[in-house]
Amino acid sequence: MPVTTQDLLTCLHRMAEVIEANREYLTALDAAIGDADHGINMDRGFKAALKRLPPVEDKDAGTILKTVGVALVSTVGGAGGPLYGTAFMQAGTVLGGKYELEPQDVLAALDAALQGVVMRGKANLGDKTMVDALTPAVNALREALQNGANIADALEQAALAAEQGMKDTIPMLAKKGRASYLGERSIGHQDPGATSTYLLLRVMADVAREKYG
């Protein structure tokens, strides 16, 4: 059973809810090694994105994701805005014209999102950024699908990998973004961007499980 644009919309609404619920948490993480705005920014962005969804709700997945990406770019600001905005826009590009998504489409979209983030931010694995959560998630998704997992199980693997990736940022010394200015003092703190990335993947896995698990 392919994923529908309705599932995608459900997913986006739930992402907005989860981001709102974790607003203070993400901001507190950012206060420790950044500038205390990541949760606030993401929340503002997802709220704005939801507002722009109604006119495109019956459009293809690509249009929906690009709409979200553009909304994030124009309302989040900071590093998160261009990075998540680019991620959603790139994902939208590979899903142009599609109303039903096969597991491979989901993988292609998430992979495009990752490439977008790397293209925009030039972070390497281990730099203590969202890339450290997104990269293992995409890898886990690819592997699970190769091993014949259904979309729900595969996204669960991706979310678990993102969670592990997020936790792995704790001992890292930041080399990109604001946290890099702290040098050694960045060690011991979990990266806020990696955390928001995990939260979004957790939503995807949950929605998939509820529907297809």
Add this chain to the structure above:
Amino acid sequence: MPVTTQDLLTCLHRMAEVIEANREYLTALDAAIGDADHGINMDRGFKAALKRLPPVEDKDAGTILKTVGVALVSTVGGAGGPLYGTAFMQAGTVLGGKYELEPQDVLAALDAALQGVVMRGKANLGDKTMVDALTPAVNALREALQNGANIADALEQAALAAEQGMKDTIPMLAKKGRASYLGERSIGHQDPGATSTYLLLRVMADVAREKYG
């Protein structure tokens, strides 16, 4: 035995010590209903006055007191500077040329000091200022001397009256100086200027008792 200029110098040195010892106390009183500088200002002034004494130590009481008054005017600032400065200068004026002071000279000097403060500051009794400590002190001194007390006992009466006058400022509503801006909120606090006036009179009484008591 008349009071000598040596006694006067002892008195001035002790006044400087007492003001220094009560610097924080006077400042704290001023913080409650003023601007938290009375102790700091008085301490700066008396320290400066002591520095200017050596060249006039062998001069008459009038010269010594005027030197202190000028020093206070030019280093204390605030309301305290002109008020105490004028007090010492006026006291100096009535003691011009004198090297030995009879009890009546002491009374005349203190009375002149009071007149100077009133002339300069236009405060009435009950306005919650130094006048509320100085006025009863001068009255008590006059009365004690009329009743035949020696200078030590008479100054003790003056100091006790100043102390009572100082305490009596607590329930008063301030009508002069900074404290007047507080309106009702000035009630319940002891006036810093009345307190420093009492402290100076206490020194005079103590020095007189040690020598003539």
Add this chain to the structure above:
Amino acid sequence: MKKLINRPEDVVKEELEGIALAFPDMVKVHFDPNFIYRADAPVRGKVAVISGGGSGHEPMHGGFVGVGMLDAACPGQVFTSPTPDQMLEAAKMVDGGAGVLYIVKNYTGDVMNFEMAADMARAEGLRVLNILIDDDVAVKDSLYTAGRRGVGTTVLAEKICGAAAERGYDLRRVADLCRRVNINGRSMGMALTPCTVPMAGKPTFELAEDEMEVGIGIHGEPGRERMKLKTADEITEMLAISIIEDPEYRRTVREFDEEKGEWVDVELVDPPFRRGDRVLAFVNSMGGTPDIELPIIYRKLHEICEKKGLIIVRRLIGRYITSLEMQGCSITLLRMDDEMIDLWDAPVKTPGLRWGI
């Protein structure tokens, strides 16, 4: 106490040393007694305008010394009136032969010290007049208090009188103008936080996290009233309405009468604001307020003035008369006539206020 200072007792001295090095094209500094004066003083034939007061209100007054504003400023210790010898020596240094105006904020200490200084200066043959600024509507009556404090209007009077002196007004005219500015200006202030005098080492008062002081002066003293914290709009409304609806204010002040050769009591009357008045709107930071908050205050003040029929013809927004790091603001409204507007617009070149030059 956290401050960017060395020893607390050296703060004013080192500040003055820094000012001398920092603005050599505008001012010079004299030490013992301390005063800041115009680099090109004395200006021959020009009335010299001098002010002074405790330090800790920067840029006032030292930051307003320069072409088109003050000829000299006498800084006292932090929040403590300067002494007569400073005022006297400053007058002697900058007098250009046309006399000296002392602009004095109405605080007991400032008033008494400037009166002594004026007497001493006259004894040395100078012509000196003192004009008081007493514009703080938080002080209601003058009978049971030391009278209204001098606050925001002081800055405006220094600018306008400085421009007048620069234009060649004689001493009497500059003094009359200063009095006119004073009776047309009204102010009120509030504080979110106290401040710490370096020599005292601890805050001048304590405020709970949800409290503010309303009707403060500029010396870190507690205000007229302690209230629960309100929004910027509510605070602005409270201050602005207190100013705009303040009734006629009468009091006597002491001025020196040159004909009689003595100090006399003069009755002054501040007329209340009326619809159609043209005003300068001045939003002042108490020092520690982030600059992002001042336009928020101005926004509401603008709305209220419009509603009350006051026409804002000039504005001043920023930190001009401060209380160290105190957070809070004050509002001043000055009713202006054509002459005042013209003098306000005249060029000024000081470390703290500059335009047209």
Add this chain to the structure above:
Amino acid sequence: MKKLINRPEDVVKEELEGIALAFPDMVKVHFDPNFIYRADAPVRGKVAVISGGGSGHEPMHGGFVGVGMLDAACPGQVFTSPTPDQMLEAAKMVDGGAGVLYIVKNYTGDVMNFEMAADMARAEGLRVLNILIDDDVAVKDSLYTAGRRGVGTTVLAEKICGAAAERGYDLRRVADLCRRVNINGRSMGMALTPCTVPMAGKPTFELAEDEMEVGIGIHGEPGRERMKLKTADEITEMLAISIIEDPEYRRTVREFDEEKGEWVDVELVDPPFRRGDRVLAFVNSMGGTPDIELPIIYRKLHEICEKKGLIIVRRLIGRYITSLEMQGCSITLLRMDDEMIDLWDAPVKTPGLRWGI
């Protein structure tokens, strides 16, 4: 949290509304997307200079819009980079046909958003160049970090490039000048206290009564190092020596190559200071520092520069690039040549910086 605001989420919007009302002779404000622009924009034939960044650094950048400085400023939320649509619409509004220079502080967010904006503007037919400011010597290497942050030199670059654009320099020349200002400027800052972002509601970090943060940026983030409090002289020495003895600094930055039509990596080198260099000395308050403390810092900086053989030819002392109510300071030294000095002295008329006009 104690602030003169209404709802935290309305702070930037209401600030902008206030600015529009307060400085109508200098600037206008556009909403959705938000930007402040010169009242007389577009100026035909003049290169448009635009900057932007998070709010909370007032007067930077919005306070520097006006004749002789910026054509437009894009304010983000507090401490958050603005978004590409703001930068794009600002460029379209103020472009006078001679192209647009984006002056970008080197923070990941600012850099990415301005790059996206430049691409979008070029897609709409505008000529746009981006120049980075990365002058904070507290960031030692560029290989293991996002590179030096853009701090105090930004203000100086905006003034100097604004004057150059006003004089009719073409886009390439203004961009080259901006790069030259950047590689000749170095800064470092410190904080005595944190600050509170209105939307966050609590301080961005905690500091004990005897601690300070050294090597901070401008976003209320903790600095490079936490230390025991020192005296003003010791702090000034620490900052000044870090700046003056900073070795040659090499890094690659991304700039747009108009010939190739793509972004390219450019290697930049900041030459170290040498005896005999003429410098502009800039002492900046982080926002909440009482003005009385700044000359104390300048005094020591002056002494150190003299000892190190640097000749201070111009000075800027005050609050220009701030972090809300944070107490602390930053020092910037800019090596100047004749052209920069001349452009620095040129008239400027903005809410935050004004002279000669």
